[in-house]
Amino acid sequence: MILVVDVGNTRIKAAVFEDATLFEIFVFSKIELQKNIENILKKFEKITDLIVSSVGDVEKQSFLAYNNVLNVHFLSHEDPFPFLNRYATPKTLGIDRMVLAAGATLQFPNQNRLVIDAGTCVTYDFIDEENNYLGGAIAPGLRLRYEALHNFTAKLPLLSLESPKDFIGTSTSESIHSGVVNGFVYEIDGFIDEYKARYSNFIIILTGGDTDFLAKRLKNTIFANSNFLLESLNQTFQYKIKND
Ligand SMILES: Nc1ncnc2c1ncn2[C@@H]1O[C@H](COP(=O)(O)OP(=O)(O)O)[C@@H](O)[C@H]1O
Numbered sequence: 001m002i003l004v005v006d007v008g009n010t011r012i013k014a015a016v017f018e019d020a021t022l023f024e025i026f027v028f029s030k031i032e033l034q035k036n037i038e039n040i041l042k043k044f045e046k047i048t049d050l051i052v053s054s055v056g057d058v059e060k061q062s063f064l065a066y067n068n069v070l071n072v073h074f075l076s077h078e079d080p081f082p083f084l085n086r087y088a089t090p091k092t093l094g095i096d097r098m099v100l101a102a103g104a105t106l107q108f109p110n111q112n113r114l115v116i117d118a119g120t121c122v123t124y125d126f127i128d129e130e131n132n133y134l135g136g137a138i139a140p141g142l143r144l145r146y147e148a149l150h151n152f153t154a155k156l157p158l159l160s161l162e163s164p165k166d167f168i169g170t171s172t173s174e175s176i177h178s179g180v181v182n183g184f185v186y187e188i189d190g191f192i193d194e195y196k197a198r199y200s201n202f203i204i205i206l207t208g209g210d211t212d213f214l215a216k217r218l219k220n221t222i223f224a225n226s227n228f229l230l231e232s233l234n235q236t237f238q239y240k241i242k243n244d
């Protein structure tokens, strides 16, 4: 049994797997890390390995503290991945994006794949049918857009996510909701259309904290799975065991 942990820039997500079976998911903040890991280890005594993918600012030591009871693995660019990395700066590619690309490559063989992860940032990752990882895009995520409007202006309030009534915002609040939510949805659909114009035969996977909110608003057909990164972490680790 293994525990996989995804440290993002907003939250930490963790999941317990045995082979391909997912037992439970846990979502918590950085300050709750220790308490959560300890509870998970108590609940699942068969866990032998802890696999960490981190793009956040959690100290490695927070995980290495469990080295005496578990095998602790930090996924890195040096690990084996099932695609050819064509990124011009492979060492600066986010490890979360590499794990997503690995999951897409393994789960959806012989086709073009676009992974959209709507988290703190929205990231786009494209792997072609010959398993070349080409790259994608990074843009501010949904919550970040609300925060940026508030933090970098004098007059705009900080609002929480809400569905806009119309694309014409008739008040400050409605204008912000329209700009953030409609803008985000148009942007994602716009990107998908660009990929579709250039490639055929491909699958689109949507994941990240805003998956459910976005899935029903996009005009394009996508495969929505908010657990895709956790599942991909499990698959990346299984792949590493076989190919190291
Ligand atoms: N309870 C929550 N706390 C924070 N963000 C949330 C929550 N529920 C949904 N979200 C949405 O999830 C996004 C962050 O996604 P997440 O996948 O957790 O990010 P990351 O992987 O970068 O830590 C935000 O844009 C926010 O709108």
Ligand SMILES: CC(C)(COP(=O)(O)O)[C@@H](O)C(=O)NCCC(=O)O
Pocket: 008, 009, 010, 055, 092, 093, 094, 095, 096, 097, 117, 119, 120, 121, 122, 123, 138
């Ligand atoms: C783009 C990211 C900040 C996304 O982080 P997230 O939204 O998942 O918290 C992360 O993948 C990262 O730090 N990437 C490094 C730059 C790159 O991928 O090229």
Ligand SMILES: [K+]
Pocket: 117, 118, 119, 120, 121, 122, 123, 208
């Ligand atoms: K992301």
